Every structure is written in structure tokens, then in C-alpha cells.
Amino acid sequence: MAAVTIRGLTKRYGDNTVVEGLDLDIADGEFLTLLGPSGCGKTTTLRCVAGLEKPDAGEISIDGRVVVSGRTFVPPEKRDAGMVFQSYALWPHMTVRSNVAYPLKMRRRPRAEITSAVLEALEMVGLDHLADRSVGALSGGQQQRVALARALVARPSLLLFDEPLSNLDAKLRASMRTELHAMHERVGTTSIYVTHDQIEALTLSDRIVVMQHGAIHQIGTPEEIYADPVDRFVADFVGFENFLTGIVVDVDTWTSVVKVDGFPTALLARSSKHRTFDPGDDVTLALRANNVTLTDFNAASAATSTSAGTDGIPATVTGVAYLGDQVEYQVKVGAHTLKSRMSSPVRWAEGDQVAVVLQQDSLLVVKES
Numbered sequence: 001m002a003a004v005t006i007r008g009l010t011k012r013y014g015d016n017t018v019v020e021g022l023d024l025d026i027a028d029g030e031f032l033t034l035l036g037p038s039g040c041g042k043t044t045t046l047r048c049v050a051g052l053e054k055p056d057a058g059e060i061s062i063d064g065r066v067v068v069s070g071r072t073f074v075p076p077e078k079r080d081a082g083m084v085f086q087s088y089a090l091w092p093h094m095t096v097r098s099n100v101a102y103p104l105k106m107r108r109r110p111r112a113e114i115t116s117a118v119l120e121a122l123e124m125v126g127l128d129h130l131a132d133r134s135v136g137a138l139s140g141g142q143q144q145r146v147a148l149a150r151a152l153v154a155r156p157s158l159l160l161f162d163e164p165l166s167n168l169d170a171k172l173r174a175s176m177r178t179e180l181h182a183m184h185e186r187v188g189t190t191s192i193y194v195t196h197d198q199i200e201a202l203t204l205s206d207r208i209v210v211m212q213h214g215a216i217h218q219i220g221t222p223e224e225i226y227a228d229p230v231d232r233f234v235a236d237f238v239g240f241e242n243f244l245t246g247i248v249v250d251v252d253t254w255t256s257v258v259k260v261d262g263f264p265t266a267l268l269a270r271s272s273k274h275r276t277f278d279p280g281d282d283v284t285l286a287l288r289a290n291n292v293t294l295t296d297f298n299a300a301s302a303a304t305s306t307s308a309g310t311d312g313i314p315a316t317v318t319g320v321a322y323l324g325d326q327v328e329y330q331v332k333v334g335a336h337t338l339k340s341r342m343s344s345p346v347r348w349a350e351g352d353q354v355a356v357v358l359q360q361d362s363l364l365v366v367k368e369s
């Protein structure tokens with residue numbers, strides 16, 4: 001196993017700087033995920049660690065050995081890393097066994113060692129019964145398992161995954177996710193995993209690095225990233241669907257009171273763990289759709305006071321989408337549109353007057369990205 005250190009990593013393609021001054025420490029045995037939208041530089045970062053790209057600046061060490069720095073460049077095959085790609089990158093005409101054996105053959109390992117290592121790797125991914133099948137005759141999920149066995153066979157100290165589940169259908173992706181997680185728990189190899197899928201990142205990772213435009217927005221455990229996104233970009237990426245901009249009226253360590261134009265009362269929100277805001281500051285409030293509930297409109301109970309509150313805000317339903325076990329509503333509060341997701345059945349129709357309840361502790365103050 002190996003710790004990985006990245007310092008000041010910078011990579012340009014022509015005038016396009018795709019990774020800029022990136023610093024990152026990955027602990028020995030850690031499963032770390034680079035999460036971000038298409039084009040944010042996560043694959044480029046991974047390929048620089050693998051040795052498939054040469055950075056323009058910066059330093060990378062694996063297990064205390066500098067593999068990139070100034071003129072030093074250790075080629076990929078000497079970095080002791082196994083790689084799994086989205087495209088599998090297998091030889092379809094060769095058997096499962098031959099594909100998995102390939103990295104050891106390249107290293108000219110003795111035949112007996114290759115045979116037992118291949119069997120062990122195939123057992124790890126549950127494919128030992130298909131060792132003599134041609135890879136071209138396997139399903140996508142099975143092919144990705146072969147790719148995984150091939151990455152594991154040489155017992156690398158580092159595993160690098162580039163969106164390995166993207167080509168699989170949703171059901172298979174979910175089961176492979178669980179298997180990958182179990183495999184990491186068992187084998188414990190330091191892993192860097194690239195994805196734009198927040199569920200994959202949340203399920204698999206010890207820590208998640210959220211990236212945009214070649215830079216890091218936030219590093220944290222899945223729970224930290226999910227519950228306390230540092231800014232609007234991260235919140236948006238981990239499923240907060242409602243954003244309101246307002247002005248801080250009052251604030252303490254835990255709670256902020258924020259006035260949002262168009263809302264009859266100021267709103268109570270959870271203060272940011274990442275940054276202190278003061279009264280008068282412009283802030284963004286983030287809120288998940290399943291923390292917005294609707295109730296029947298009742299003029300008497302609707303919030304009319306001037307104190308801070310999150311209950312009974314009068315609103316009009318402007319959209320209804322039936323999702324099976326849930327219903328998604330769009331409601332208008334003043335000029336703001338909010339999304340609400342509640343369990344079925346459908347209770348309101350477009351044009352209905354409702355009262356919006358923002359669940360206590362679910363509104364979060366974040367900084368604008």
C-alpha cells in the first residue's frame with residue numbers, strides 16, 4: 001500500500017489550464033474520490049498520478065518515492081499502480097485468464113506464480129469459473145470485473161479508477177458499487193477513484209474531493225460533503241436543489257436569521273461550519289427538495305408575524321410531477337420558485353394555494369461559489 005502526495009500539480013493543453021496548483025494528500029489505504037462535472041480536470045489529475053500524462057508543474061510522490069518533479073518522470077509501468085478505465089481496455093479475442101495474466105507476463109514472472117496470482121485475482125472478483133471464456137463473450141459487468149482483476153493481479157500498492165462503472169446499466173452499477181466497496185474493505189489498497197456520480201462518491205469513499213475548473217472546492221468525508229457543503233457549487237453537486245439569496249439579520253455559531261425578499265418572515269437557517277457571516281452580509285441558503293413540505297393553506301396559521309420562522313409560508317403550486325413513490329411539486333413564493341419532494345399520492349394541483357414548511361435545521365447558509 002502507499003500514501004500519495006500531490007503538490008502544485010498544474011497541467012495545460014495549449015492555452016487551456018485544466019489543473020492548476022492542486023495540492024492533495026491521500027493516506028495509506030484510503031479510498032479517495034475525485035468528484036466533479038465533466039471537464040473539471042479529475043481524469044487529468046488521475047492520469048498524472050498514473051504517469052499517462054506529464055504535468056507542466058508540480059510534484060507527485062507515491063509511497064515516499066518522487067515519481068514526478070522537474071526532470072524526474074517515472075514511467076507508468078514503474079509506478080506500481082493498477083488502473084481500471086471506463087472502457088475496460090481488454091483484448092476481446094483473448095480469454096479472461098490471458099487478459100488478467102498480461103501485467104505479470106509483461107513483468108516476466110514465473111509461470112506458476114502467474115497461474116496462482118491470476119486465480120486469486122479472479123476469485124476476488126468472483127469470476128474464477130469463467131477463466132477460459134473469451135472476453136468478447138462476457139457481459140459489460142463481467143468485463144469490468146476482468147479489468148478489475150487485471151488491475152489487482154500484480155498486487156499494486158495503488159489502484160486508480162477512471163469512471164469504471166459509467167458504461168454499466170443502473171442496476172449493475174449499483175451492485176458493482178457495493179462489490180467495489182466490499183473489495184476495498186477486504187484488500188485495503190490505496191485507491192483514487194474518478195466519477196461525476198455523487199452516489200458512487202458517497203458510497204465508496206473515505207474522503208471526497210469536489211473539483212471544478214481544475215481546482216478543489218472542498219475535501220471531506222461523505223457525511224461532511226453531504227451535510228455541510230462549503231459553497232453553492234458543492235451543494236448543487238450533492239443534490240441541494242433550492243437556492244435562495246438573502247441578507248443576514250442575526251447570527252450565532254449554530255443559527256443564522258436571513259431575510260429573503262418575498263418571504264413574509266425572516267428564515268432560520270443553520271450557520272455554515274466553514275465560514276462566519278455577519279449581519280448585513282449577502283448569503284445563499286441551500287435546501288434539499290425533500291426538506292420542503294407542503295400543507296393545506298390555512299390563512300389563520302400562515303406566518304404573518306415579523307419574527308423569524310420557517311413555517312406556513314403561503315405559496316402557489318406551479319408544477320406537479322408524479323415520480324412513482326414520490327411527487328415533485330414546484331411552488332412559487334413571491335418571485336422564488338421552490339422544489340418540494342413528498343411521498344405519493346398527489347395531493348395538490350397546479351394553481352392550488354398551499355403553505356410551505358421548510359424543515360427545521362434543513363436550511364443551510366453557504367457562500368456563493
Ligand SMILES: Nc1ncnc2c1ncn2[C@@H]1O[C@H](COP(=O)(O)OP(=O)(O)OP(=O)(O)O)[C@@H](O)[C@H]1O
Nearest residue numbers: 013018036037038039040041042043044045194196
Ligand atoms: N489530450 C488532451 N488534449 C487537449 N485537451 C484535453 C486533453 N485531455 C483533456 N483535455 C481537456 O482538459 C479538460 C479536463 O479534462 P478531464 O478529462 O481531465 O476532465 P474530467 O473532469 O475528467 O471530465 P470527464 O468526466 O468528461 O472525463 C477538458 O476541457 C478536456 O477537453
